[in-house]
Amino acid sequence: xxxxxxxxxxxxxxxxxxxxxxxxxxxxxxxxxxxxxxxxxxxxxxxxxxxxxxxxxxxxxxxxxxxxxxxxxxxxxxxxxxxxxxxxxxxxxxxxxxxxxxxxxxxxxxxxxxxxxxxxxxxxxxxxxxxxxxxxxxxxxxxxxxxxxxxxxxxxxxxxxxxxxxxxxxxxxxxxxxxxxxxxxxxxxxxxxxxxxxxxxxxxxxxxxxxxxxxxxxxxxxxxxxxxxxxxxxxxxxxxxxxxxxxxxxxxxxxxxxxxxxxxxxxxxxxxxxxxxxxxxxxxxxxxxxxxxxxxxxxxxxxxxxxxxxxxxxxxxxxxxxxxxxxxxxxxxxxxxxxxxxxxxxxxxxxxxxxxxxxxxxxxxxxxxxxxxxxxxxxxxxxxxxxxxxxxxxxxxxxxxxxxxxxxxxxxxxxxxxxxxxxxxxxxxxxxxxxxxxxxxxxxxxxxxxxxxxxxxxxxxxxxxxxxxxxxxxxxxxxxxxxxxxxxxxxxxxxxxxxxxxxxxxxxxxxxxxxxxxxxxxxxxxxxxxxxxxxxxxxxxxxxxxxxxxxxxxxxxxxxxxxxxxxxxxxxxxxxxxxxxxxxxxxxxxxxxxxxx
RNA sequence: GGCUCCAUAGUUCAAUUGGAUAGAAUAUCAGAUUUCGGCUCUGACGGUUGAAGGUUCGAGUCCUUUUGGAGUCACCA
Numbered sequence: 247x248x249x250x251x252x253x254x255x256x257x258x259x260x261x262x263x264x265x266x267x268x269x270x271x272x273x274x275x276x277x278x279x280x281x282x283x284x285x286x287x288x289x290x291x292x293x294x295x296x297x298x299x300x301x302x303x304x305x306x307x308x309x310x311x312x313x314x315x316x317x318x319x320x321x322x323x324x325x326x327x328x329x330x331x332x333x334x335x336x337x338x339x340x341x342x343x344x345x346x347x348x349x350x351x352x353x354x355x356x357x358x359x360x361x362x363x364x365x366x367x368x369x370x371x372x373x374x375x376x377x378x379x380x381x382x383x384x385x386x387x388x389x390x391x392x393x394x395x396x397x398x399x400x401x402x403x404x405x406x407x408x409x410x411x412x413x414x415x416x417x418x419x420x421x422x423x424x425x426x427x428x429x430x431x432x433x434x435x436x437x438x439x440x441x442x443x444x445x446x447x448x449x450x451x452x453x454x455x456x457x458x459x460x461x462x463x464x465x466x467x468x469x470x471x472x473x474x475x476x477x478x479x480x481x482x483x484x485x486x487x488x489x490x491x492x493x494x495x496x497x498x499x500x501x502x503x504x505x506x507x508x509x510x511x512x513x514x515x516x517x518x519x520x521x522x523x524x525x526x527x528x529x530x531x532x533x534x535x536x537x538x539x540x541x542x543x544x545x546x547x548x549x550x551x552x553x554x555x556x557x558x559x560x561x562x563x564x565x566x567x568x569x570x571x572x573x574x575x576x577x578x579x580x581x582x583x584x585x586x587x588x589x590x591x592x593x594x595x596x597x598x599x600x601x602x603x604x605x606x607x608x609x610x611x612x613x614x615x616x617x618x619x620x621x622x623x624x625x626x627x628x629x630x631x632x633x634x635x636x637x638x639x640x641x642x643x644x645x646x647x648x649x650x651x652x653x654x655x656x657x658x659x660x661x662x663x664x665x666x667x668x669x670x671x672x673x674x675x676x677x678x679x680x681x682x683x684x685x686x687x688x689x690x691x692x693x694x695x696x697x698x699x700x701x702x703x704x705x706x707x708x709x710x711x712x713x714x715x716x717x718x719x720x721x722x723x724x725x726x727x728x729x730x731x732x733x734x735x736x737x738x739x740x741x742x743x744x745x746x747x748x749x750x751x752x753x754x755x756x757x758x759x760x761x762x763x764x765x766x767x768x769x770x771x772x773x774x775x776x777x778x779x780x781x782x783x784x785x786x787x788x789x790x791x792x793x794x795x796x797x798x799x800x801x802x803x804x805x806x807x808x809x810x811x812x813x814x815x816x817x818x819x820x821x822x823x824x825x826x827x828x829x830x831x832x833x834x835x836x837x838x839x840x841x842x843x
Numbered sequence: 844g845g846c847u848c849c850a851u852a853g854u855u856c857a858a859u860u861g862g863a864u865a866g867a868a869u870a871u872c873a874g875a876u877u878u879c880g881g882c883u884c885u886g887a888c889g890g891u892u893g894a895a896g897g898u899u900c901g902a903g904u905c906c907u908u909u910u911g912g913a914g915u916c917a918c919c920a
Contacts, residue, residue, distance in 0.1 A: 280864085790867085
C-alpha cells in the first residue's frame with residue numbers, strides 16, 4: 247500500500263471523526279522544497295464539504311494524522327496547505343523493498359486484460375523516411391513501450407501505403423528514365439549500391455521534375471495550369487498504370503513487387519538503426535478492397551445513407567462535423583472507408599484488442615475525429631478506446647520540408663550525422679582505452695542516437711519542433727548524453743566498489759539522500775501518468791530530474807570515500823538503484839545507456 | 844470564411860491537469876571542486892505567461908473577446 251493511499255484514508259477518517267462529514271477524495275502534491283515536509287494535502291477543496299478556516303482545518307487534520315498514521319511524524323500548515331513529514335523508516339523500507347526488484351515501476355499485465363494496438367510509422371513506399379518519420383517512429387515506439395510498462399499488452403503495427411498513383415509515378419519514372427547500372431542492366435540497388443528506398447525515391451523526384459517540364463510546355467501552348475496538369479502525357483501514363491495495376495496486369499504487378507521489395511529492404515535497415523520494430527504489418531494493397539461489407543452494414547443500421555448518384559455518406563452534422571463520403575458513386579472506397587475496415591480487421595485478427603493508438607501527424611486531426619465517431623456510431627465497443635496520438639510538424643530553419651522538392655532531412659543521413667558528432671566529441675575526451683573499434687562505433691551510435699531521441703521525445707508531442715541540424719542537438723544540459731554520462735559514471739563507481747554491498751542496511755539519511763529517495767519513489771507513478779497522457783516527454787523529464795538530483799548528491803556526498811561501512815553500502819546501493827532506474831526509464835524512450843563513455 | 848491546435852526568460856523546454864513566490868537547461872557573469880570520471884556543483888542576471896475582460900479562496904491552465912502562427916475543411920492518401 248503506498249503512503250499516499252494510507253494518508254488519503256486517514257484524512258477521510260479524520261474528516262468523519264472531526265466534522266462528521268464524508269469526503270470523496272483528497273488532493274495531494276509533493277511538498278515544495280522551501281517548506282518542511284514531504285507530502286502535502288491541499289485543504290482548500292475540502293472547504294466545499296466543511297465551511298471554515300482552512301488553516302484551522304489543516305491543523306485539526308494534521309493532529310489527527312500524526313496520531314493515527316505511524317509513518318507521519320510531524321506536520322505544519324501554511325495557508326491552506328498541510329505539509330506532512332514522512333518518517334525515514336518509511337523510506338528505508340521503501341528502498342529495501344525495491345532495491346533488488348529489477349522491474350521496479352513496471353506493471354505486469356493480467357492475463358485477461360485487453361490489448362492495445364499501437365500503429366506508427368506507416369510510410370508511403372515511394373520515398374525514403376525523413377525527419378518527420380523519425381518523430382513519428384520514436385513517439386510511436388516509445389508510447390507503445392510506456393503503455394506496456396504501465397501494465398497493458400501491446401501490439402505494434404503499421405499500415406504500409408503500398409498502392410496508389412504515387413507508387414505508379416516512381417515506377418513509371420524508373421521504367422522510362424533509369425539508366426543502366428554497372429552490369430549493363432537498368433539501375434537496381436544491387437548494381438548501384440544505393441539503398442532501395444533511396445533509389446525509388448530518386449525516381450519519384452524524377453517523375454515530378456519531368457512532369458513539371460511537360461506542364462510548362464503545355465501552358466506555353468496555351469493551356470491553363472489546371473488543364474496542363476490533367477493533360478500532361480506522363481500523368482496520363484501514370485493513371486493508365488494504376489488502372490493496369492488494379493486489373494492485375496502481370497508486368498505492372500511484377501514491377502510493383504520488385505520496386506516495393508527494394509523499398510522494404512531499405513526501410514528495414516533504417517528501422518534497425520533507429521531501434522524500432524513491429525509485431526505485425528498491414529498492407530494497403532490487401533485492405534483497400536475491403537469495405538463494401540462495412541458500407542452495407544452501415545446502411546442497414548441507418549448510420550450511412552445513399553444519395554441519388556449512388557454515393558454513400560455518413561451524416562455527422564449533429565455532432566458538429568460535416569457529411570462524410572464513405573463510398574464513391576462509382577462504388578469504390580475512399581481513404582476513410584479503408585481506415586474503418588482496417589480497424590475492424592485488426593480486431594478480427596487479434597481478438598484481445600480493446601483499443602488502438604494511431605500515431606499520425608496533426609494535419610489529420612479532423613480525419614481521426616471523423617473516423618472514431620463513425621466507428622462509435624457503428625457500435626463497436628472498442629471504439630471508445632481509440633486515441634489519435636497527434637504530433638506537430640518538425641520544421642527546419644529554412645522552412646517546410648517537401649520531399650518532392652528534395653528539401654528534406656533524410657532519416658539515414660541524420661543518424662549518420664549524429665553518430666559522427668558523438669564520435670568527434672568522444673575522441674576529444676578519449677576515455678575509451680581498451681575498447682575495440684567495433685565497441686567504439688557501437689558507443690558512438692548509442693550516444694548519437696541518444697541525443698537525437700531525447701531531443702525529440704522530451705518535447706510534448708502536440709507541439710511543433712524547430713529542428714536545426716547544426717546547433718539544436720547539444721550534449722550538455724537537458725540532453726540524452728548528459729543523462730547517459732551520469733549513468734556511465736555510476737557504473738564506474740560500481741566497478742570500483744570491490745566489497746560486498748548486498749545486505750540491506752538502515753542508516754540515517756543525508757538530506758540529499760532523502761531527496762533522491764523521494765525522486766525514485768515517483769517512478770512507478772510517472773510511468774502511469776505518461777501512459778495515461780501518451781507522453782514520453784513525462785518520462786524524459788522525470789529522468790532528467792532524477793539525474794539532476796543524483797548529481798547534486800554526488801557533489802555533496804562522498805560514496806566510496808565514506809568511512810562508515812553501512813553508509814558506504816547504502817550509498818553504493820542508492821547509486822546503483824538510480825542507474826537501474828535511468829536504464830529502465832530510458833528503455834521506455836528507446837534509448838540505450840553505455841557502461842563507459 | 845467555419846472548425847482544430849499552438850503562443851511562457853534572448854533561445855530550447857517545464858509547471859504534479861485549477862494550487863503556495865511560474866521552474867530547469869542554454870547563453871552571459873561570479874564562485875566551488877581539481878578527488879568516485881573530465882560533460883560535476885553553488886549563485887547572479889533574465890518574466891505584465893501574446894493582449895483585454897470574466898469565473899473563484901486561488902488562473903499559465905477554465906470561459907468570452909482579440910492578435911499572431913500552423914493545420915484542416917477533396918468522389919486525394
